[in-house]
Amino acid sequence: MKTEEYITRGDQVIMPTYKRFPIVFDHGEGCFLTDVEGKQYLDCVGGIAVNCLGYNHSGLNHVINEQSKKMLHVSNLYWNVPMITAAEKLVKLSGLDKAFFCNSGAEANEAAIKLARIYAKLFKSEDATEIIAMKDSFHGRTYAALTATGQPKYQKNLNPLVPDMTHVPFNDFEALEKAAHEKNCAAILLEPVQGEGGVYPADKAYLKKVRDLCDKLNIVLIFDEVQCGIGRSGTFFAYQQYGIKPDVVAFAKGIAGGIPMGGILACDRVAKVFTPGTHASTFGANPLATAAANYVLDTVGTPEFLKNVSSKSQYFIHKLENIKSKNAHIKDIRGLGLMIGVEIDEDPAEVIQKCIQAGLLVCSAGHSTIRFVPPLIISNEEIDKATEIFADSL
Numbered sequence: 001m002k003t004e005e006y007i008t009r010g011d012q013v014i015m016p017t018y019k020r021f022p023i024v025f026d027h028g029e030g031c032f033l034t035d036v037e038g039k040q041y042l043d044c045v046g047g048i049a050v051n052c053l054g055y056n057h058s059g060l061n062h063v064i065n066e067q068s069k070k071m072l073h074v075s076n077l078y079w080n081v082p083m084i085t086a087a088e089k090l091v092k093l094s095g096l097d098k099a100f101f102c103n104s105g106a107e108a109n110e111a112a113i114k115l116a117r118i119y120a121k122l123f124k125s126e127d128a129t130e131i132i133a134m135k136d137s138f139h140g141r142t143y144a145a146l147t148a149t150g151q152p153k154y155q156k157n158l159n160p161l162v163p164d165m166t167h168v169p170f171n172d173f174e175a176l177e178k179a180a181h182e183k184n185c186a187a188i189l190l191e192p193v194q195g196e197g198g199v200y201p202a203d204k205a206y207l208k209k210v211r212d213l214c215d216k217l218n219i220v221l222i223f224d225e226v227q228c229g230i231g232r233s234g235t236f237f238a239y240q241q242y243g244i245k246p247d248v249v250a251f252a253k254g255i256a257g258g259i260p261m262g263g264i265l266a267c268d269r270v271a272k273v274f275t276p277g278t279h280a281s282t283f284g285a286n287p288l289a290t291a292a293a294n295y296v297l298d299t300v301g302t303p304e305f306l307k308n309v310s311s312k313s314q315y316f317i318h319k320l321e322n323i324k325s326k327n328a329h330i331k332d333i334r335g336l337g338l339m340i341g342v343e344i345d346e347d348p349a350e351v352i353q354k355c356i357q358a359g360l361l362v363c364s365a366g367h368s369t370i371r372f373v374p375p376l377i378i379s380n381e382e383i384d385k386a387t388e389i390f391a392d393s394l
């Protein structure tokens with residue numbers, strides 16, 4: 001069956017919440033995807049920072065196959081071994097104390113917001129309910145995550161939103177401090193590297209001041225590392241490059257290499273307010289997902305793997321800087337690790353379209369930025385190929 005025929009069928013039965021490119025994918029191998037007509041694409045989207053080990057990874061496949069023979073699912077009324085092991089590994093990698101597992105990034109942020117509000121009620125004051133989030137942030141599509149998202153375009157026609165959430169400009173400490181003093185604040189929520197907003201890393205001095213402010217005012221500091229976490233930044237969590245630790249971190253996307261999974265990690269002081277009945281998820285801590293996560297954690301969480309992400313990042317950025325020196329359309333190159341944004345002086349849609357025609361998948365972020373979030377296993381040769389196609393398309 002041809003691409004158009006599949007798309008005609010899809011249009012009849014799938015709600016059009018996405019403006020999809022007219023490509024129907026069939027399978028992948030390493031950093032490459034192949035569509036139903038046999039055309040190959042070098043994938044620098046990676047499921048939007050999900051497929052950290054690429055496609056058809058033998059080790060990950062083996063673990064998923066073995067777990068599928070043992071037990072796909074079991075209720076959270078009981079324990080399972082992969083869940084306990086995954087939590088142990090995450091605690092060790094994060095320096096935090098306790099995990100809660102769910103299925104997506106939005107759900108992870110919901111859990112973090114609920115945890116912070118309960119904590120504030122019990123250990124601050126009855127009316128300490130405010131969540132301060134950042135302008136241009138993205139936290140997901142469920143109601144609390146959507147309200148925390150600092151981009152009104154996602155909130156259109158969805159009023160009433162969740163009460164007591166404020167937005168301040170990212171990387172602007174004065175604005176944040178002012179809001180934190182004006183409101184009775186439960187939590188500050190931010191992405192250490194804003195992803196959907198345009199790939200903007202937080203300033204080092206800013207995050208340190210935010211940490212101090214939260215300590216001073218008994219505010220729960222939540223980092224949303226759904227996109228920049230799980231090795232993407234070159235450290236396991238991006239905050240580890242900033243010399244500070246949040247009270248809660250939300251993760252998802254890459255954690256199980258493509259099996260849906262999310263979660264939060266929190267310090268004991270805050271985590272202890274989640275008690276039986278305060279929060280739950282049927283599929284959270286699912287043994288198939290947590291078994292896959294254990295494989296990802298054993299692979300991505302090693303110092304050698306993370307060092308490799310950093311060196312691939314340097315190589316990628318060096319290649320892009322070379323293109324920038326010869327092309328006035330590039331305004332800026334930003335990012336951390338293998339989460340790289342190239343800001344151009346026009347609408348990126350046409351460049352993305354040309355890349356796709358030439359066999360390279362990239363996506364946009366913010367208004368004018370082209371985003372590269374490839375599998376973390378990308379090779380130098382693949383980076384050469386990606387940057388060549390990108391330069392030609394520009």
Ligand SMILES: Cc1ncc(COP(=O)(O)O)c(C=O)c1O
Pocket residue numbers: 048103104105106107109138139140141191195196224225226227228252253
């Ligand atoms: C930083 C961040 N938080 C939350 C989300 C939402 O994750 P999900 O789509 O898994 O709900 C995303 C998705 O892009 C994200 O980038």
